[in-house]
Amino acid sequence: MAVTVRFAPSPTGRIHAGNIRTALINWMFAHATHGRLILRLDDTDAERSTEEFANGIREDLSWLGLDWAEEVRQSDRFTRYDEAVEKLKAGGRLYPAYETPEELELKRKRQLARGRPPVYDRAALKLTPEERAGFDAEGRKPHWRFELESRDVVWDDLMRGRQHVDAASLSDPVLVRADGTYLYTLPSVVDDIDLGITHVIRGEDHVVNTAPQIQLFEALSATTPAFGHHSLLVGAEGQALSKRDRSLSIEGLREEGIEALAVTTYVATLGTSDPVAPHANLDELARGFEFGKLSRAPARFDPHELRLLNAKVLHMLPFSVVAGRLSAMGAGGGEAFWHAVRSNLAVLADAEVWWRVVNGPLAPVITDASICEQALALLPPEPWDGSTWERLAADVKQATGAKGKALFQPLRLALTAREHGPELKHLLPLIGKARATARLEGKTA
RNA sequence: GCCCCCUUCGUCUAAUGGUUAGGACGUCAGGUUUUCAACCUGAAAACAGGAGUUCAAUUCUCCUAGGGGGUACCA
Numbered sequence: 412m413a414v415t416v417r418f419a420p421s422p423t424g425r426i427h428a429g430n431i432r433t434a435l436i437n438w439m440f441a442h443a444t445h446g447r448l449i450l451r452l453d454d455t456d457a458e459r460s461t462e463e464f465a466n467g468i469r470e471d472l473s474w475l476g477l478d479w480a481e482e483v484r485q486s487d488r489f490t491r492y493d494e495a496v497e498k499l500k501a502g503g504r505l506y507p508a509y510e511t512p513e514e515l516e517l518k519r520k521r522q523l524a525r526g527r528p529p530v531y532d533r534a535a536l537k538l539t540p541e542e543r544a545g546f547d548a549e550g551r552k553p554h555w556r557f558e559l560e561s562r563d564v565v566w567d568d569l570m571r572g573r574q575h576v577d578a579a580s581l582s583d584p585v586l587v588r589a590d591g592t593y594l595y596t597l598p599s600v601v602d603d604i605d606l607g608i609t610h611v612i613r614g615e616d617h618v619v620n621t622a623p624q625i626q627l628f629e630a631l632s633a634t635t636p637a638f639g640h641h642s643l644l645v646g647a648e649g650q651a652l653s654k655r656d657r658s659l660s661i662e663g664l665r666e667e668g669i670e671a672l673a674v675t676t677y678v679a680t681l682g683t684s685d686p687v688a689p690h691a692n693l694d695e696l697a698r699g700f701e702f703g704k705l706s707r708a709p710a711r712f713d714p715h716e717l718r719l720l721n722a723k724v725l726h727m728l729p730f731s732v733v734a735g736r737l738s739a740m741g742a743g744g745g746e747a748f749w750h751a752v753r754s755n756l757a758v759l760a761d762a763e764v765w766w767r768v769v770n771g772p773l774a775p776v777i778t779d780a781s782i783c784e785q786a787l788a789l790l791p792p793e794p795w796d797g798s799t800w801e802r803l804a805a806d807v808k809q810a811t812g813a814k815g816k817a818l819f820q821p822l823r824l825a826l827t828a829r830e831h832g833p834e835l836k837h838l839l840p841l842i843g844k845a846r847a848t849a850r851l852e853g854k855t856a
Numbered sequence: 857g858c859c860c861c862c863u864u865c866g867u868c869u870a871a872u873g874g875u876u877a878g879g880a881c882g883u884c885a886g887g888u889u890u891u892c893a894a895c896c897u898g899a900a901a902a903c904a905g906g907a908g909u910u911c912a913a914u915u916c917u918c919c920u921a922g923g924g925g926g927u928a929c930c931a
Contacts, residue, residue: 421931453931512929519928528858529927554929571861580859581927588929595931618860619926642862642924649923684869686880706869708862709924716867716881723881726894754894804890815890823891831892 414446415609418472418479419599421453422464426471427659428712429614429644429652432678436641436705437612438477439679442697449606450479454486455593471661475671476693483606485598492593495601495631496586499557504630505586507553508535509546531556531582555587557596557627564622569612569639569702576622584623600624604633615640641705642682647713659712668758670728673721682710689724718757726754733759742766744841751837768827769841775850776828779821785810786822787851795840803839825850 418434420426426434441448450472454460465484472479499505510518519529535556538546546553561579568574586597603611611621618640628635644652652659664674672692679696680687683704690696730746737749742762752765767773777783789806791799807822808814823835826847832838839847849856 419931423931456930459930508929510929515929523857526857530858556929574860576860585929590929592929594929599931614925615861616925616931620931640861640925645924647867651924681868684879687868688880706862710868713867719881722893755892757893819890829892833893834889834891836889 412609414441414444415449415607416441416446416612417449417451417603417606417608419451419453419602419613420468421456421459422461422468423456423459424464425467425660425662427652427661428664428674428678429659431471431475431661431674432641432644432681433612433614434472434477435475435675435679436700438693439697439700440610440612440702442694443700446609447480448478449608450482451602451606452482452484452486453595453598454484455595455598457486457592460486467662471665474665475661475675477675481606483602485593485602488598488602488605489593491601491605492598495597496555499586499630502630504558505555506536506558506583507543508556508585509538509543509551509553510535528580529582530580533558533583552589552591554585554589556583557586557623557630559583559623559626564625566621566625566635566638568618569610569637570641570705571615571618571639571707574618574621576619578622578626581619581622596620596623597627600627600631600633603636604628604631608636610637610639612639612641614643616643639702642707642709644678644681644712645709647711647715649709649711652712659714664717668760669717669721670724670759672728673717673724676724677717677720678712681712682706682708687716687720689720689727691727722757725756725759728753737762737766740766742770744769747837748841751841752833755833765833765838768829768832769838771846771856773828773846773850774855775826775853776824777821777853778824779813779817780853782807782811782813782818782821783825783851783853786825787848790844790848790851793844795844797836797840800836800839825853 416437418437420430438448440446450469452460452465452468454465496505515531518532522529535553536558559578559581564576564578566574584596585594587593602608621638621640625635646652646659661674665671672690675693676690676696677687679700683706685699685704730749733749736759737744740760740763742748744766748766748769752762755765756762786803786807789803789810791802804818804822808818811818820830823832824830826835826842827838846856
């Protein structure tokens with residue numbers, strides 16, 4: 412059976428590095444197996460879900476180059492969930508409970524105080540028909556719980572190996588709220604069934620959820636998919652990743668000028684036995700993907716390391732990939748320009764500075780007028796190429812007797828107005844004779 | 857509180873019941889580029905702690921500590 416996986420964010424916020432890891436693992440697995448990735452928007456919570464966030468998620472995924480074969484949203488599928496509810500009621504697995512959230516909270520506190528796990532006591536299961544009728548007559552609306560079978564639930568996790576969860580230690584999950592809306596559990600399972608999901612790949616925060624979900628698949632007479640739970644990312648200090656940390660949001664990273672490929676490469680190789688090193692594209696990343704390479708320990712997401720990787724990724728990007736963005740920022744210059752400056756960039760936007768150096772206008776910095784004068788006089792006729800600079804430097808050296816830093820620093824400052832930068836050998840032909848002449852004369856050009 | 861998972865250089869990790877515990881990133885030093893970056897070479901740098909099993913434990917077992925996750929009418 413063809414692999415079908417899904418990435419299921421809830422559009423109640425923008426996605427961050429941790430979500431992207433889940434998305435990326437799903438994408439790489441689908442890609443490597445020629446399977447399908449479905450984007451599922453878990454928007455059953457109408458209060459907090461917005462179209463704006465949904466757009467933001469699509470935008471972030473697209474920017475990263477993670478495409479999906481199909482999109483579904485849970486808010487379109489309520490009739491399917493209603494049908495599943497009927498089936499579960501008919502099977503005797505769904506029961507109404509009338510406790511208020513406050514009452515449940517109190518029960519939990521009492522259990523905790525006695526050193527007991529806060530597991531629902533199933534009081535509602537012991538209600539007589541008369542008692543239920545009484546609550547209904549009062550106008551109290553029940554919420555609905557799924558009655559778990561008290562047994563050890565076992566599955567072979569794609570990343571963690573054989574897992575056991577004792578369902579007897581779990582509360583019967585609420586599937587339907589008192590107001591009739593759905594919680595995450597049932598829609599997720601019904602969607603996985605209807606969409607033919609073969610592998611549920613998500614973060615380890617869902618490990619325990621898997622037990623009730625497996626029982627739900629069974630109660631709905633469906634085949635259970637394979638499950639895989641990856642470890643979660645933590646921050647540079649080992650702390651849990653916060654959804655509010657903007658430096659970790661995909662939007663924030665993009666605004667900072669980080670390359671999409673740097674983000675995907677970093678997140679895909681972090682916490683794996685592969686070195687964190689630049690890759691040419693997503694395909695290459697997907698080719699190396701194996702569940703077994705993922706460590707079970709949480710990995711640290713360090714923005715500083717990401718920036719270092721970003722520079723390396725940038726240095727190997729071919730001109731064709733950046734041409735459009737360079738001209739969008741007003742830096743023309745073509746391939747020669749790109750190759751001259753790319754290894755001096757930390758983020759692509761830095762190219763703009765060098766474009767001005769090459770294209771002007773630029774006010775030169777004259778620190779040694781006589782060297783500049785000599786250079787001016789010795790400027791050869793165009794066309795200029797990669798050897799022009801070396802000849803010029805040699806000629807000026809001979810004419811002035813200056814050498815080393817005393818020779819090169821004044822020329823660099825006059826020609827580029829800064830102390831550091833790409834090799835003048837590559838820069839000089841791009842600057843051209845007209846601008847070089849003017850700058851050596853101390854004029855802005 | 858209870859349950860599950862995890863712990864090897866600063867970071868991501870490899871390997872193994874007997875190894876000089878390997879690699880990558882970073883750091884430091886040298887080279888190269890008469891600048892910076894890039895590049896090349898080299899160096900420093902780790903088995904969380906304690907018991908036990910064993911001729912031998914980083915590796916197996918237990919305990920402790922630390923980290924992560926779960927324990928919702930969140931997802």
